[in-house]
Amino acid sequence: MTLNAIFQRNISINRLFPPGLQKLDELHWSPIDVIRQASDFLVQGEAVNVLDIGSGCGKFCLAAGYYQPGAHFYGVEQREWLVNEAVKLSDRLGLNNVHFMHKNFTQLDLRQYDHFYFFNSFFENLSQEDKIDDTIDYCDNLYTYYTYYLFKELEQLPAGTRIVTYCSWGKKFLRATA
Numbered sequence: 001m002t003l004n005a006i007f008q009r010n011i012s013i014n015r016l017f018p019p020g021l022q023k024l025d026e027l028h029w030s031p032i033d034v035i036r037q038a039s040d041f042l043v044q045g046e047a048v049n050v051l052d053i054g055s056g057c058g059k060f061c062l063a064a065g066y067y068q069p070g071a072h073f074y075g076v077e078q079r080e081w082l083v084n085e086a087v088k089l090s091d092r093l094g095l096n097n098v099h100f101m102h103k104n105f106t107q108l109d110l111r112q113y114d115h116f117y118f119f120n121s122f123f124e125n126l127s128q129e130d131k132i133d134d135t136i137d138y139c140d141n142l143y144t145y146y147t148y149y150l151f152k153e154l155e156q157l158p159a160g161t162r163i164v165t166y167c168s169w170g171k172k173f174l175r176a177t178a
């Protein structure tokens with residue numbers, strides 16, 4: 001089934017993922033209405049490159065790529081198995097404006113991208129918070145390190161850079177504005 005048919009029939013994109021990933025949807029992947037609003041804000045007619053920092057199974061990039069076919073969406077994700085699932089679905093749907101990388105976001109030069117999406121990607125490091133799996137090490141210090149690293153990087157981006165944060169706590173993630 002094409003993504004077009006899925007959206008036209010109002011079928012949840014979540015159903016395209018394997019059951020193990022569907023179970024994580026409510027807490028870990030962005031809701032479709034949020035993706036729609038975010039992609040409309042991030043892409044305003046121009047051919048831009050948008051980076052999803054911590055792209056998980058690729059839900060944001062895949063849906064945003066459908067809503068904004070003139071823009072390119074890049075997902076960077078630290079878990080290889082999630083990147084593999086994202087690439088698999090992207091190939092199946094034939095989307096050519098969606099790209100996934102298996103990396104830590106700290107390995108990227110953020111100046112290569114025009115605009116950014118961030119769904120509270122570091123929260124798993126906080127004790128008490130639900131985890132996606134046990135394939136990585138978690139620690140509170142990593143949350144703080146990543147948060148300040150990202151803030152410092154975003155601060156250096158040119159005026160006009162658009163950043164959407166979803167479900168981030170104002171006090172813990174300092175928002176950089178254009």
Ligand SMILES: C[S@@+](CC[C@H](N)C(=O)[O-])C[C@H]1O[C@@H](n2cnc3c(N)ncnc32)[C@H](O)[C@@H]1O
Binds near residue numbers: 027
């Ligand atoms: C809350 S999920 C959001 C997924 C996707 N952006 C969405 O909105 O549907 C956050 C993802 O960020 C990834 N992540 C966390 N820290 C990361 C890092 N330092 N580098 C790359 N990915 C990271 C996690 O593995 C997880 O898959």
